[in-house]
Amino acid sequence: MSSSAAAQEHPRTGAPVRGWSWAEAAFPAALLALGVFTVVDASTIVAPSSVNTVGPQAFPYAVGVLLVLTSVALFVDVVRGRRGAAEDGEDVDPSATTDWVTVLKLTGSFAALVVLVEPLGWPIAATVLFGGAAWSLGARPWWRPVLAGAVLAFTTQVLFTQLLDLYLPAGPLEGVSFLG
Structure with a gap:
C-alpha cells in the first residue's frame, strides 16, 4: 500500500485525520457573519456627549470581536481535521424519536x-x-x-x-x- 493511499495520522495524537467538508465550515461561517454584523452594527451606535469613559459601543464591539475570533479558531480546527471525541451518552437512547x-x-x-x-x-x-x-x-x-x-x-x-x-x-x- 502506498503512503498516499494510507490514512494520514495526526502528528501528536496518531488519530486518523480526514479532510473537511463545506457543511462543517457552515457554523464558523455563520459565526463570522454574525460577528462582522455585530461589529458593523456597533459602529452605528451614537454615544451621548455625556459619556466620557466606556460608551455603549464597547460591549457590542467586544462581543463582535470575540465572535470573529471564535469563528476563525473553529474554521482552523475544521481545516486541520480536528474532531471532538464522540460522546458515550449513557442516558441517551439512540432509537428514541423526537417528542x-x-x-x-x-x-x-x-x-x-x-x-x-x-x-x-x-x-x-x-x-x-x-x-x-x-x-x-x-x-x-x-x-x-x-x-x-x-x-x-x-x-x-x-x-x-x-x-x-x-x-x-x-x-x-x-x-x-x-x-x-
Missing part, C-alpha cells in the same frame, strides 16, 4: 412571551414562559411550575427595576411601586 408535542409546547411558550409581553407586561408574560416551559418538560402538578415561574418573573422585574434601573414593561401592573 414533537413537547417541542410544540415549548415553542408555544416562547410565542406566548412574544405576543403577551407588550399588552400584559413582563411579569405575566414571563410567568407563562417559565411555567409553560417547565410544564412542557414534565413538571407536575401544573400549578407548581406556574408558581415558580411567577416568582422568577417578578424577581427579575424587581431586580432589573431596582438594581439596574432598567424598566421592563409592567403591563396592567404599571404603577405598582416595587415593579417600576
Whole structure:
C-alpha cells in the first residue's frame, strides 16, 4: 500500500485525520457573519456627549470581536481535521424519536412571551414562559411550575427595576411601586 493511499495520522495524537467538508465550515461561517454584523452594527451606535469613559459601543464591539475570533479558531480546527471525541451518552437512547408535542409546547411558550409581553407586561408574560416551559418538560402538578415561574418573573422585574434601573414593561401592573 502506498503512503498516499494510507490514512494520514495526526502528528501528536496518531488519530486518523480526514479532510473537511463545506457543511462543517457552515457554523464558523455563520459565526463570522454574525460577528462582522455585530461589529458593523456597533459602529452605528451614537454615544451621548455625556459619556466620557466606556460608551455603549464597547460591549457590542467586544462581543463582535470575540465572535470573529471564535469563528476563525473553529474554521482552523475544521481545516486541520480536528474532531471532538464522540460522546458515550449513557442516558441517551439512540432509537428514541423526537417528542414533537413537547417541542410544540415549548415553542408555544416562547410565542406566548412574544405576543403577551407588550399588552400584559413582563411579569405575566414571563410567568407563562417559565411555567409553560417547565410544564412542557414534565413538571407536575401544573400549578407548581406556574408558581415558580411567577416568582422568577417578578424577581427579575424587581431586580432589573431596582438594581439596574432598567424598566421592563409592567403591563396592567404599571404603577405598582416595587415593579417600576
